Amino acid sequence: MFRPLKLLLAAGGALALSGCQYHVLAPSGWVADQERNLLIISTVLMLIVILPVLFMSVYFPLKYRADRKDKSDYDPEWAHSTKLEFIVWGVPILIIIALGYYTAVYTHRLDPYRDLTHLDAGEPVEVQAVSLDWKWLFIYPDLGVASVNELAIPAGRPVNFSLTSSTVMNTLSIPALGGMVYSMTGMETKLHLIADEEGTYPGRSAHYSGPGFAGMTFDTLAMDEAGFEAWVEEARGAEPLTADSYLELEQPSMNVEPAYYGEVEEGLFDRIVEMCVEEGQVCMSHMMMTDMMGGGGLEGIADGAAYSYDHARSIDGFGNLVPRETPDYSAHGAGHDEGSEASHSADHGATHEEADH
Numbered sequence: 001m002f003r004p005l006k007l008l009l010a011a012g013g014a015l016a017l018s019g020c021q022y023h024v025l026a027p028s029g030w031v032a033d034q035e036r037n038l039l040i041i042s043t044v045l046m047l048i049v050i051l052p053v054l055f056m057s058v059y060f061p062l063k064y065r066a067d068r069k070d071k072s073d074y075d076p077e078w079a080h081s082t083k084l085e086f087i088v089w090g091v092p093i094l095i096i097i098a099l100g101y102y103t104a105v106y107t108h109r110l111d112p113y114r115d116l117t118h119l120d121a122g123e124p125v126e127v128q129a130v131s132l133d134w135k136w137l138f139i140y141p142d143l144g145v146a147s148v149n150e151l152a153i154p155a156g157r158p159v160n161f162s163l164t165s166s167t168v169m170n171t172l173s174i175p176a177l178g179g180m181v182y183s184m185t186g187m188e189t190k191l192h193l194i195a196d197e198e199g200t201y202p203g204r205s206a207h208y209s210g211p212g213f214a215g216m217t218f219d220t221l222a223m224d225e226a227g228f229e230a231w232v233e234e235a236r237g238a239e240p241l242t243a244d245s246y247l248e249l250e251q252p253s254m255n256v257e258p259a260y261y262g263e264v265e266e267g268l269f270d271r272i273v274e275m276c277v278e279e280g281q282v283c284m285s286h287m288m289m290t291d292m293m294g295g296g297g298l299e300g301i302a303d304g305a306a307y308s309y310d311h312a313r314s315i316d317g318f319g320n321l322v323p324r325e326t327p328d329y330s331a332h333g334a335g336h337d338e339g340s341e342a343s344h345s346a347d348h349g350a351t352h353e354e355a356d357h
Helices: 002-017 030-063 082-109 225-235 243-249 268-273 284-292 298-307 338-356
Strands: 125-132 135-140 145-148 150-154 158-165 170-173 180-183 189-194 199-205 217-223 259-261
Touching: 030 082, 030 189, 125 150, 125 170, 125 180, 125 268, 135 150, 135 243, 145 150, 145 225, 150 225, 158 170, 158 180, 158 268, 180 189, 217 225, 225 259, 243 268
Parallel strands: 125 158, 150 217
Antiparallel strands: 125 135, 135 145, 145 259, 158 189, 170 180, 170 199, 199 217
């Protein structure tokens, strides 16, 4: 009677675990390998306490149960044991010291901002990653190509990531190659990874970012040099990535198939970070300079739309853009004459030129 039930439960467990991936414990890159080592060291050190506790939680209740026959070891006057105090306090202190040491060593060794030149693994590949709703854009600035939801890298060479986001915060995660780093609007973060061997490794956003989050995945293709060069040449045959095509790509979309761009407009990533890809938007560096100089005053109120970014990117619970009218700031710019208007246009043009460089 119970055998079919056990077989059914075993089959259900196997089915539930059939989709599990163990990249963290079977890494394919130097960074992930170091992280795996730290995970194992930490687990072993903690088991020094956990295993004896689990054993004693069963052994002592059985040995000293009330209905046992031999109670000659019962000592109602017992109150203290120096040996036990040394064990109870000394062992955890030594474990904490060891954990602190290894954590400090690996934290500095695996600093995501630290490059991998110490591996002497060849010339790094520069990749600018942008998290969009709900897809990933990868720009190769040195190669002049870009891809969506597909990351190609040469195996055995470091990859230097520069990350930012066009909307909400996301996390770039490729478990087989290493840890993860957040991408945030108006900020540029860094990550350095390497694939030790060829293969296809799954990547995704590891930070919930809205209704299309589940489909925000991509494949990391680690190839030999010939395969990577062939991939780049194939991508070069696609349409160029300009400011206009980027703004079209930036619109919310789910489960996007891989796509390629054969040419990338110069300075596009810098303008994405500066939040001024759209014509007429003031770059963040210019905003901060204006604030540092005391703000735009009453004359600057009429330029409010040029400083608005999130307003045009509001979405509903289904991932659709929420249509909103841009507030009319012109009525508040009574002191905004043609001279100040011309000055703002000149400053904005200069800002875009700076962002392009």
